[in-house]
Amino acid sequence: MTANDPRGVPVPEAPSGGEKRRRAPRLTTTSGVMTYVLIALAVLLPVPYMLQLPGPVFNTLGDHEGKPMIDVSGAKTYPTDGRIDMLTVAVSGGPGRDTYASQALGALFAGKETVIPTEAYYPIDTTREDVAETNSVEMSSSQDVAVAAAMEQLDEPYEVHLLVDGVVPDSPAEGQLRKGDRIISVNGEKLDSEPDAAKILSRTVQSSQNVDLVVERGDEDVDVALDPATIEGRHAIGITMKQDFEFPVDVAFNVEGIGGPSAGTMFALAIIDELTPGAMTGGKHVAGTGEIDPAGKVGPIGGARQKVAASTAQGAELFMSPAENCAEVIQAADQSKITVARIDTLDDAQNAVEQYAAGDTSDLKKCPAGGADNNEKGQ
Incomplete structure (x- = not known):
C-alpha cells in the first residue's frame, strides 16, 4: 500500500501581507510532505x-x-x-x-x-x-x-511404546538415559503399551522427589534412578520423548x-x-x-x-x-x-x-448460536 500523493492535497492560499506571511505556504507544504512521507514510511515498516x-x-x-x-x-x-x-x-x-x-x-x-x-x-x-x-x-x-x-x-488392538528421543545436557538424565531407550515403567507403574504413557511419566516426575525407571536398552532391561531438578522453571529429569506405534494396518x-x-x-x-x-x-x-x-x-x-x-x-x-x-x-x-x-x-x-x-441432524451436537461451551444437543 502506498501513501496518497502529497501533491494532490489542497494547500491553503498564502494570505496577503508581509514577507513572513508569504513564506507560510511553503512551510505548510513542506510540513505536509514530511507528514505523508513519515506516514508512508510507517506503513511500510515491518511489524511483529x-x-x-x-x-x-x-x-x-x-x-x-x-x-x-x-x-x-x-x-x-x-x-x-x-x-x-x-x-x-x-x-x-x-x-x-x-x-x-x-x-x-x-x-x-x-x-x-x-x-x-x-x-x-x-x-x-x-x-x-x-x-x-x-x-x-x-x-x-x-x-x-x-x-x-x-x-x-x-476396537482394533495396537501397541505403543514410549521412547527417549533426546537428553538435555547437564540434566539428571545425562549419562543415565540414551536416545532410543524404551521406557517400560516409572516408580513401579507400567508404561509400555499405555497410550497415555507420556502424560503418566510427566505427572509422576512433577510430583516425585525420586524417579525410578526401567528402560529397555537393546536386549536388556536397565534400572535408572533419577532425582528431578528444576529445568526452565519445571520439575523435570531432562528428556524429550516420542511414541513408537505398531499397528495392525x-x-x-x-x-x-x-x-x-x-x-x-x-x-x-x-x-x-x-x-x-x-x-x-x-x-x-x-x-x-x-x-x-x-x-x-x-x-x-x-x-x-x-x-x-x-x-x-x-x-x-x-x-x-x-x-x-x-x-x-x-x-x-x-x-x-x-x-x-x-x-x-x-x-x-x-x-x-x-x-x-x-439427512437427519435433529440429534446433531451443534455449536450454540452464541458460541458458548455446552453439552446440549440441537442448540
Missing part, C-alpha cells in the same frame, strides 16, 4: 505480527498430486465417496518473514484475516527453520496418533509440505471410512478440523475462523469444530450455507458425518 488467512483445502478421501492422500493397506478396505476435507491456514509473517504495517492494517479492516503478535506463538529467537521442523514433527506425530485413534474407534500419508497437528481428526475419519463398509459421507461434502489424541479426544486448533471460511468457499455442507473453537467458528461461519457441528471426540465426529449423510 503474523496474519492468518485461509489456506489450501485437501480431500482426505481423494488424491493429491496423483497419489491417494491416505493409502491403507494390510487389511480389507472399502470404496469411499464424497469428501472429508482437511483444512490449512496460510501464514504471512512470523520468524524469518516480515509483515508490514500496511498488511496488518488492511487485514484488520477487511476482517477476513486474523492479526496476532508473533511472540504469542514463537519465542523471540525462533528461526524459520525451527518453525518448519516443528510443523513437520507435529504433522508426523498427528498421523500416528490419528491411526491410533482410528484403531481405538474400531499400514497407513501411508501423502501430505508433503503440510505441517501441524490440526488434521488429526479428519485423518482418523478417513481411515475409519476406508476400513468400514459403505461411504461414511453418503457422497456428501463435509469438512472439519481438530487435533486428536490416541483415545479419540478432540482438541482445539488455531485458525478456526479461516478454516470455516475456506470450507464454505469449497462448498462443504458440514463443518466439524472442536468445542473450544465454537465461539470463533460461529462468528465467522455463514450458517445459511454450512451447518456447524461441535465435536468433543472422534465418536462425535463420526456420528456427525453419518447423521448428516442420512
Whole structure:
C-alpha cells in the first residue's frame, strides 16, 4: 500500500501581507510532505505480527498430486465417496518473514484475516527453520496418533511404546538415559503399551522427589534412578520423548509440505471410512478440523475462523469444530450455507458425518448460536 500523493492535497492560499506571511505556504507544504512521507514510511515498516488467512483445502478421501492422500493397506478396505476435507491456514509473517504495517492494517479492516503478535506463538529467537521442523514433527506425530485413534474407534488392538528421543545436557538424565531407550515403567507403574504413557511419566516426575525407571536398552532391561531438578522453571529429569506405534494396518500419508497437528481428526475419519463398509459421507461434502489424541479426544486448533471460511468457499455442507473453537467458528461461519457441528471426540465426529449423510441432524451436537461451551444437543 502506498501513501496518497502529497501533491494532490489542497494547500491553503498564502494570505496577503508581509514577507513572513508569504513564506507560510511553503512551510505548510513542506510540513505536509514530511507528514505523508513519515506516514508512508510507517506503513511500510515491518511489524511483529503474523496474519492468518485461509489456506489450501485437501480431500482426505481423494488424491493429491496423483497419489491417494491416505493409502491403507494390510487389511480389507472399502470404496469411499464424497469428501472429508482437511483444512490449512496460510501464514504471512512470523520468524524469518516480515509483515508490514500496511498488511496488518488492511487485514484488520477487511476482517477476513486474523492479526496476532508473533511472540504469542514463537519465542523471540525462533528461526524459520525451527518453525518448519516443528510443523513437520507435529504433522508426523498427528498421523500416528490419528491411526491410533482410528484403531481405538474400531476396537482394533495396537501397541505403543514410549521412547527417549533426546537428553538435555547437564540434566539428571545425562549419562543415565540414551536416545532410543524404551521406557517400560516409572516408580513401579507400567508404561509400555499405555497410550497415555507420556502424560503418566510427566505427572509422576512433577510430583516425585525420586524417579525410578526401567528402560529397555537393546536386549536388556536397565534400572535408572533419577532425582528431578528444576529445568526452565519445571520439575523435570531432562528428556524429550516420542511414541513408537505398531499397528495392525499400514497407513501411508501423502501430505508433503503440510505441517501441524490440526488434521488429526479428519485423518482418523478417513481411515475409519476406508476400513468400514459403505461411504461414511453418503457422497456428501463435509469438512472439519481438530487435533486428536490416541483415545479419540478432540482438541482445539488455531485458525478456526479461516478454516470455516475456506470450507464454505469449497462448498462443504458440514463443518466439524472442536468445542473450544465454537465461539470463533460461529462468528465467522455463514450458517445459511454450512451447518456447524461441535465435536468433543472422534465418536462425535463420526456420528456427525453419518447423521448428516442420512439427512437427519435433529440429534446433531451443534455449536450454540452464541458460541458458548455446552453439552446440549440441537442448540
